[in-house]
Amino acid sequence: MNKIRIGIAGYGNLGKGVELAVRQNDDMELVGVFTRREPSTVKTVTGCNVYSLNEAEKYQNDVDVMIICGGSATDLPEQTPELAKLFNIIDSFDTHARIPEHFANVDRVAKENNHLAMISLGWDPGLFSLNRLYAESILPDGKTYTFWGKGVSQGHSDAIRRVDGVKRGIQYTVPVEDAMNAVRSESMPELSTRQKHTRECWVVAEDGADLAKIEETIKGMKNYFDEYDTTVNFISEEEFDAVHNKMPHGGFVMRSGVTGENTHQMIEYSLKLESNPEFTASVLICYARALSRLRAEGATGCKTAFDIAPAYLSKLSPEELRAKML
Amino acid sequence: MNKIRIGIAGYGNLGKGVELAVRQNDDMELVGVFTRREPSTVKTVTGCNVYSLNEAEKYQNDVDVMIICGGSATDLPEQTPELAKLFNIIDSFDTHARIPEHFANVDRVAKENNHLAMISLGWDPGLFSLNRLYAESILPDGKTYTFWGKGVSQGHSDAIRRVDGVKRGIQYTVPVEDAMNAVRSESMPELSTRQKHTRECWVVAEDGADLAKIEETIKGMKNYFDEYDTTVNFISEEEFDAVHNKMPHGGFVMRSGVTGENTHQMIEYSLKLESNPEFTASVLICYARALSRLRAEGATGCKTAFDIAPAYLSKLSPEELRAKML
Numbered sequence: 001m002n003k004i005r006i007g008i009a010g011y012g013n014l015g016k017g018v019e020l021a022v023r024q025n026d027d028m029e030l031v032g033v034f035t036r037r038e039p040s041t042v043k044t045v046t047g048c049n050v051y052s053l054n055e056a057e058k059y060q061n062d063v064d065v066m067i068i069c070g071g072s073a074t075d076l077p078e079q080t081p082e083l084a085k086l087f088n089i090i091d092s093f094d095t096h097a098r099i100p101e102h103f104a105n106v107d108r109v110a111k112e113n114n115h116l117a118m119i120s121l122g123w124d125p126g127l128f129s130l131n132r133l134y135a136e137s138i139l140p141d142g143k144t145y146t147f148w149g150k151g152v153s154q155g156h157s158d159a160i161r162r163v164d165g166v167k168r169g170i171q172y173t174v175p176v177e178d179a180m181n182a183v184r185s186e187s188m189p190e191l192s193t194r195q196k197h198t199r200e201c202w203v204v205a206e207d208g209a210d211l212a213k214i215e216e217t218i219k220g221m222k223n224y225f226d227e228y229d230t231t232v233n234f235i236s237e238e239e240f241d242a243v244h245n246k247m248p249h250g251g252f253v254m255r256s257g258v259t260g261e262n263t264h265q266m267i268e269y270s271l272k273l274e275s276n277p278e279f280t281a282s283v284l285i286c287y288a289r290a291l292s293r294l295r296a297e298g299a300t301g302c303k304t305a306f307d308i309a310p311a312y313l314s315k316l317s318p319e320e321l322r323a324k325m326l
Numbered sequence: 327m328n329k330i331r332i333g334i335a336g337y338g339n340l341g342k343g344v345e346l347a348v349r350q351n352d353d354m355e356l357v358g359v360f361t362r363r364e365p366s367t368v369k370t371v372t373g374c375n376v377y378s379l380n381e382a383e384k385y386q387n388d389v390d391v392m393i394i395c396g397g398s399a400t401d402l403p404e405q406t407p408e409l410a411k412l413f414n415i416i417d418s419f420d421t422h423a424r425i426p427e428h429f430a431n432v433d434r435v436a437k438e439n440n441h442l443a444m445i446s447l448g449w450d451p452g453l454f455s456l457n458r459l460y461a462e463s464i465l466p467d468g469k470t471y472t473f474w475g476k477g478v479s480q481g482h483s484d485a486i487r488r489v490d491g492v493k494r495g496i497q498y499t500v501p502v503e504d505a506m507n508a509v510r511s512e513s514m515p516e517l518s519t520r521q522k523h524t525r526e527c528w529v530v531a532e533d534g535a536d537l538a539k540i541e542e543t544i545k546g547m548k549n550y551f552d553e554y555d556t557t558v559n560f561i562s563e564e565e566f567d568a569v570h571n572k573m574p575h576g577g578f579v580m581r582s583g584v585t586g587e588n589t590h591q592m593i594e595y596s597l598k599l600e601s602n603p604e605f606t607a608s609v610l611i612c613y614a615r616a617l618s619r620l621r622a623e624g625a626t627g628c629k630t631a632f633d634i635a636p637a638y639l640s641k642l643s644p645e646e647l648r649a650k651m652l
Contacts, residue, residue: 020586024466100649125652127460130636132651134453137612137639138605140350184598250592259604260346266576266598269457272510273592278585279464286463306637306647310456313463321632323426325458326451 003029004292006285007063009053009083011035013247014092015069016045017281025285027315031063060086064295065288067091077102084109084117088295090284092122099125107302116295117302121287122280123271124148128253130305131269135255139265142257143188147175147196151249151276159224160201163217165209168237170244172200175252186256186264199230202244204237249276286313329355330618332611333389335379335409337361339573340418341395342371343607351611353641357389386412390621391614393417395607403428410435410443414621416610418448425451433628442621443628447613448606449597450474454579456631457595461581465591468583469514473501473522477575477602485550486527489543491535494563496570498526501578512582512590525556528570530563575602612639 006022008015011033022030023046032049035042039050051059056066066087070079072095080091084106093102099120110117120126124146132144153173160169179196182189201218205211215232219225235243250271257265273279287305290312294303311318316325332348334341337359348356349372358375361368365376377385382392392413396405398421406417410432419428425446436443446452450472458470479499486495505522508515527544531537541558545551561569576597583591599605613631616638620629637644642651 017586024585096652099652100645103648120652127464129652130460133636133640133647134456136651137615137641138453138608140641259350259608260343260601263601263604265600265605265608268594268596268598270594271592272594275586275589275591278589279591282464282585282591289463304648304652306644306652307635309633309635310459311632314459315463315466318632319426321459322429322630325462326422326425326446326455326630326632 001027003027004288005029005031005062005064006288007031007034007056007059007066007087008069009034009056009066009079010069010075011037011042011044011050012069012071013277014281014284017275017278018067018069018284019044019046019048020278021281021285024282025289025315027289028285031059034059034066056083057086063087064292065090067284067288077105080117080119081105081109084115085113086115088116088291090118090121090287090291092126092280092284093120094122094125096125103302103304111301114300116291116299118287118291118304118308119302120304122283123273124251126280126283126305127271128251128269131253131267132255133306135253135257135267135269139255139257139259139267141259142255142265145183145191145196145254145256146251147180147254148251149173149175149197149249151251151273152247156199156201156224159221160203160218163214165206165214166203167206168204168240170202170240172202174198174200180252180254183254183256184266184268186266188256193227194229197228199225199228201230201232202240203232203234204240205234246274247276249273249279289313289315327353329353330614331355331357331388331390332614333357333382333385333392333413334359334395335382335392335405336395336401337363337368337370337376338395338397339603340607340610343601343604344393344395344610345370345372345374346604347607347611350608351615351641353615354611357385360385360392382409383412389413391416391617393610393614403431406443406445407431407435410441411439412441414442414617416444416447416613416617418452418606418610419446420448420451422451429628429630437627440626442617442625444613444617444630444634445628446630448609449599450577452606452609452631453597454577454595457579457593458581459632461579461583461593461595465581465583465585465593467585468581468591471506471509471517471522471580471582472577473506473580474577475499475501475523475575477577477599478573482525482527482550485547486529486544489540491532491537491540492529493532494530494566496528496566498528500524500526506578506580509580509582510592510594512592514582519553520555523554525551525554527556527558528566529558529560530566531560572600573602575599575605615639615641 034053068091156171252270255267360379394417482497578596581593
């Protein structure tokens with residue numbers, strides 16, 4: 001059987017994760033990285049080919065699935081519809097509120113060009129969404145809770161780094177253990193934003209900066225920190241580099257529901273990830289397998305994790321799956 | 327839109343659970359219970375209709391999905407292929423080793439009769455199987471662990487009750503906390519049967535029975551208890567009735583895997599169920615929704631949870647799902 005030929009559009013942490021994930025799946029091969037930078041300046045982890053994203057069109061017949069690894073704020077709304085003209089694509093678009101609009105744009109272009117697209121894959125949106133859907137379908141009477149962390153939020157870390165006097169900064173979202181245990185007690189508590197998560201900031205200040213001012217500015221930032229109990233810790237650059245050089249993340253989806261005559265039932269799903277981008281990449285890669293199979297069956301347009309029967313994700317045949325994994 | 331018309335074949339604990347679950351889903355209605363007993367002797371929880379299973383054929387046009395609630399040992403291997411001649415069916419066949427054979431039998435009959443069948447639904451097989459599949463597809467390098475409990479095992483409880491001198495008996499399967507924590511530490515331990523679960527028995531003895539003999543007999547039972555650390559507790563009938571009158575269960579599916587350069591990633595799924603049959607019934611009912619939609623699209627033959635795209639399970643439309651749950 002021919003291997004699934006993977007392209008990577010955009011070479012940041014997620015792109016590197018995809019590059020590494022391809023190595024773990026022997027039914028796939030990497031065509032190369034497509035970058036907006038000058039290709040000769042990009043050093044890849046595995047030494048794979050690097051091409052200019054501007055010349056992607058030339059490789060239309062060489063790539064079965066293009067995995068787009070840009071950011072959701074500005075890259076993907078532009079790049080995904082554009083690349084869906086040329087390729088079957090996968091992205092990890094994660095701005096929840098704008099998913100319907102992004103879906104419509106990508107669906108139209110993909111159908112016009114006879115391509116198949118899968119958007120908003122990863123773990124949230126993605127695996128967490130799947131767990132919300134399964135759990136709410138099974139237990140229609142109940143309440144769903146999502147907790148994130150402990151893990152690095154890129155958006156909040158970026159926000160810290162924009163504060164005057166901050167040289168380096170990172171932010172961890174931390175789920176509140178008491179709140180999770182209240183959910184597990186099946187009392188279906190109402191939890192405010194503040195009760196569910198705290199925010200932990202680690203900052204390297206510029207020489208001579210006003211630390212009290214930095215702390216006050218961070219804690220008051222609208223939409224980022226003002227609704228949370230936030231701690232700001234100042235540390236040396238050495239400590240920062242030694243301790244805060246990873247991108248762990250994770251979280252919990254819980255559904256507390258009732259059946260029959262007030263019988264309590266609890267479903268919980270959790271992830272504990274040493275590397276958020278490597279894990280997200282692993283999800284994207286296994287949906288690339290599903291995409292290539294569904295495309296071979298003639299599917300076009302845009303799909304999400306909700307539309308993909310689980311069997312499409314596995315290397316095993318339906319017979320093997322029933323015998324070994326059911 | 328017409329409601330999905332549900333029939334229940336077999337009225338034990340699972341059948342009662344389905345009867346109650348239909349009430350929680352306003353897109354469904356219950357046609358009635360089909361029983362091997364004399365219908366007039368069966369009192370249902372909700373007072374629904376009761377028919378003789380022998381006359382099921384008369385109701386072919388009244389039932390969209392027949393949910394077969396018999397046992398896997400002897401009922402389902404016979405009943406499911408037989409009823410798949412007359413109806414679209416769902417069962418919870420859970421003898422893992424015999425699933426391929428059962429699938430082949432049901433698939434053949436369903437196709438011949440233009441029906442759609444879904445087998446081996448519930449939580450294991452079912453939701454646990456789905457989690458094994460998703461997790462192993464995403465993290466190809468790793469190890470999967472399934473723990474069951476704390477919960478009542480019907481098979482083991484039945485085995486206790488066959489021992490001479492035992493008047494009442496129930497058995498709880500208990501996952502070993504240390505073993506689960508070893509898995510969560512991501513050291514990927516090799517765990518023996520004895521290390522993963524213990525078995526807790528609660529027994530009411532006949533008057534004058536030899537308690538030491540009962541305990542010894544239970545602990546030595548091949549395939550049931552001999553490979554486990556088992557405790558046998560003798561209690562009064564009053565205590566038994568007061569404390570051990572429920573059917574709780576649950577368990578854990580964990581996948582410990584690595585990505586990139588030995589980066590640890592952990593996926594965990596767990597259920598904590600006050601009533602195993604009511605929860606299993608809730609899973610069957612939401613696959614009945616999927617079945618009725620897939621049948622309307624023309625699907626026939628046999629399917630499992632692996633073959634069903636998650637969106638089919640939800641009452642929400644694809645647009646609503648993307649907007650609210652992704």
